[in-house]
Amino acid sequence: MQSTQERKKSKLAKALLPSFTAELRRYDDIYQVFCKAGYSKELCEMYASAMVGDLKKPDPYDIIETAKLYDKIHDISTAYFYIDKLSDKKLSGDDKYEYCIEMLKLLSKKGKWRDAVDFRTENINFLQNYSAKLPLQRQADLYIALALVDCAAKKYDQAFRMLMGFGYKPQGKNDTTLLEILITGVYICACSGDSEGLSDAMDNAHECLKIFKELPFDWSREYYENCIEEASERII
Numbered sequence: 001m002q003s004t005q006e007r008k009k010s011k012l013a014k015a016l017l018p019s020f021t022a023e024l025r026r027y028d029d030i031y032q033v034f035c036k037a038g039y040s041k042e043l044c045e046m047y048a049s050a051m052v053g054d055l056k057k058p059d060p061y062d063i064i065e066t067a068k069l070y071d072k073i074h075d076i077s078t079a080y081f082y083i084d085k086l087s088d089k090k091l092s093g094d095d096k097y098e099y100c101i102e103m104l105k106l107l108s109k110k111g112k113w114r115d116a117v118d119f120r121t122e123n124i125n126f127l128q129n130y131s132a133k134l135p136l137q138r139q140a141d142l143y144i145a146l147a148l149v150d151c152a153a154k155k156y157d158q159a160f161r162m163l164m165g166f167g168y169k170p171q172g173k174n175d176t177t178l179l180e181i182l183i184t185g186v187y188i189c190a191c192s193g194d195s196e197g198l199s200d201a202m203d204n205a206h207e208c209l210k211i212f213k214e215l216p217f218d219w220s221r222e223y224y225e226n227c228i229e230e231a232s233e234r235i236i
Helices: 004-010 020-037 041-053 060-072 076-086 093-109 113-131 136-152 156-164 176-192 195-210 220-232
Strands: none
Touching (some): 041 076, 093 113, 136 156, 156 176, 176 220
């Protein structure tokens, strides 16, 4: 989740609206729950209610964020329910980029690989062109999603090449994006049935986590340890 200050900066165009202060206060209440306890059903329900359900015209960003939060707790059906709300909306820029990535992930996790492949074909030009303007960490989100599509289609070697071959370089000593890439590698190896590759992938992910001296929240280390174990059981 964005911090409250990051959200405030990203919503400067709304800052003078009378409703903005109340919106930011609602958001901060949710963010403090996130800071203390991480991803949970309670957090998802709070966000969905305050930032989407209670509003006549929720921001597409908040619909996407709600889907992402439910995705994090592996409630794929609810995550898809929210992301599908945007299927007939005209989106552009960041909203479209994040929507496409989340849709690719969810279709893949639902096992709808043909739909995922079709969606990728329809949107790949936009995704590649837009991602070229973004920091490497946000480009990585795209390649993780594309790797999941290939994995869902049982093209495991192709998925692994997609994930590891796009040239990601660690961004500092505590790069959680690198860790997420390695965790996705664990998942792909688990799905492929390659037990030796799975063991190596898990070792790499655990070693990466061990060298982290700082993590964003008190719950982060345990969260990532659980993510590695879940990925080894084909849950991501």
